[in-house]
Amino acid sequence: MRSFYNTGKLLWFPLMRNPSKESYRHDPNRKTLRLEYGPHVRFLPAALAAELTGVSVKTVYKWIAGTHPIDARTRQVLYTRALGLLPDDRWTRWHIDEQGRLTAPNGWSFHPDELLGLSYIKQLNGELQADVARLTVENRMLREALDHAQANRLPGNVVAFPSPTKKPGRNRVKGPTP
Template sequence: MKKKSNRGRKKNRVFRLRVGDSFVMLAPEQASAMAGVSLKTVYHWIAGTKTPSPQVQQLMEIRAGGLFPWQGWEGWRMLPDTGRLVAPNGYSFMPGELAWWSLEKALRAELQRENAALRVQVQTLRAQIQEQAANNLLTFPKAKKNRA
């Protein structure tokens, strides 16, 4: 009896994804869905004939482990099952809930521009008042005395 080749058998294979200091074992179907690539590509990764690009690797780490690998995002994480963004203080947000943030930022910038323009106007008026006072051009009406 002729022995069957193991070539083409992909049932027991898993993709090992490094997340931080540990590894996450993913079924090829899971890895394919996370990375947005075909199953054939994942099998190439498992066999070692190809490697995922650094961008795909980061995306899979974020999706599998929920941690953000970028500077400034320490303590932030994403819950892979719900997609909620969790802040270091424990508050969590859905992407749609963060839409107010960009609006708030734009409104704050507009108010800061208006505030700067008003400060310039106030400084100009103060300078004009000081100039007129120095030239004795500014006279204030005398107050009337009330006689009771």
């Protein structure tokens, strides 16, 4: 499979309003904004860079010429929208690939619906852990009751007989019958 990064196409994912129909291959004779972050490199036409950041095309040409520096917020927007990188340090080496999937540093990728499924699985896991805790307590109580019953049990060679008691209404005198 050919790497997306070697095709020279601009990364598009749902943060952009409308994907552009124009092909964005790097042309050395055309003024483009070089956007680089680690192994990720893109050459953005001035019009597209202006559209992504919300500035004028004239400002982008000043960035290309080097007369005006790109402020940190705008650079983060470009990294996010053009390279698919996530701006928070906790997401280092994570990015959004060309299909709009969140890709982990180990190469695993997740579609938004799959991430929603993970939250459902997490909820089910919490319910299962609560059930396990409840059953553990119940098991402990049953074991204690069983241990108590075994401690109070009579030895195996002794038979318990019921104690003789008089029952009411049965006080008859044995003797000759009339």
